[in-house]
Amino acid sequence: MPDSRILTPLAVAALALLAEGPSHPYEMYQTLVQRAEDRIVKVRPGSLYHTVDRLASAGLVRATGTEREGNRPERTTYEITEAGSLALAERVAEIIGTPVNEYPEFPLGLGESHNLPLETVVALLQKRVSLIRADIAVLDHAIETVRRKGIPDKYWLDVRYMRALEAADAAVLEDLISDLETGSVSWSDVLHERRTPAWNAN
Numbered sequence: 001m002p003d004s005r006i007l008t009p010l011a012v013a014a015l016a017l018l019a020e021g022p023s024h025p026y027e028m029y030q031t032l033v034q035r036a037e038d039r040i041v042k043v044r045p046g047s048l049y050h051t052v053d054r055l056a057s058a059g060l061v062r063a064t065g066t067e068r069e070g071n072r073p074e075r076t077t078y079e080i081t082e083a084g085s086l087a088l089a090e091r092v093a094e095i096i097g098t099p100v101n102e103y104p105e106f107p108l109g110l111g112e113s114h115n116l117p118l119e120t121v122v123a124l125l126q127k128r129v130s131l132i133r134a135d136i137a138v139l140d141h142a143i144e145t146v147r148r149k150g151i152p153d154k155y156w157l158d159v160r161y162m163r164a165l166e167a168a169d170a171a172v173l174e175d176l177i178s179d180l181e182t183g184s185v186s187w188s189d190v191l192h193e194r195r196t197p198a199w200n201a202n
């Protein structure tokens with residue numbers, strides 16, 4: 001399999017689009033945004049062009065021709081190669097089957113929240129929950145839309161997964177807010193010893 005540095009999340013998304021049929025990078029960008037895949041993959045037109053160039057250099061995609069519309073620059077159309085299809089399948093399998101710590105920032109902020117006043121932490125958590133609930137509403141609308149269009153479930157498992165994660169996230173944070181507001185989690189306790197993570201304590 002090619003170097004994982006080549007098969008970035010954006011590269012995987014690009015290969016998956018080309019597995020559906022030949023396309024040029026700008027059209028690929030539009031499709032990703034239209035499908036709201038920019039929620040799970042950081043995508044910009046420039047970065048997508050660069051990614052496709054790297055995939056071509058690695059032999060995972062190949063140019064099939066160029067076209068020009070009016071005075072616009074020529075656009076090169078690409079298709080996935082046999083090596084690209086194999087690399088896509090292997091990388092997707094690896095992503096699904098191998099848990100990886102992606103070092104999200106929020107647990108760090110939560111772990112250091114004792115450095116802020118209690119009322120500030122509660123207000124920030126309430127704001128976060130409100131934003132998550134709004135995001136869940138967007139996902140619910142997306143699910144309703146794809147169901148109405150008759151798109152098979154297997155094509156939007158990511159949306160289903162994200163919706164479940166966000167709902168669980170909101171529920172956990174609401175419980176935490178309740179514990180902070182009722183005093184179940186005290187903000188006045190002082191730690192006199194160096195903190196040791198619970199999973200390392202003996």
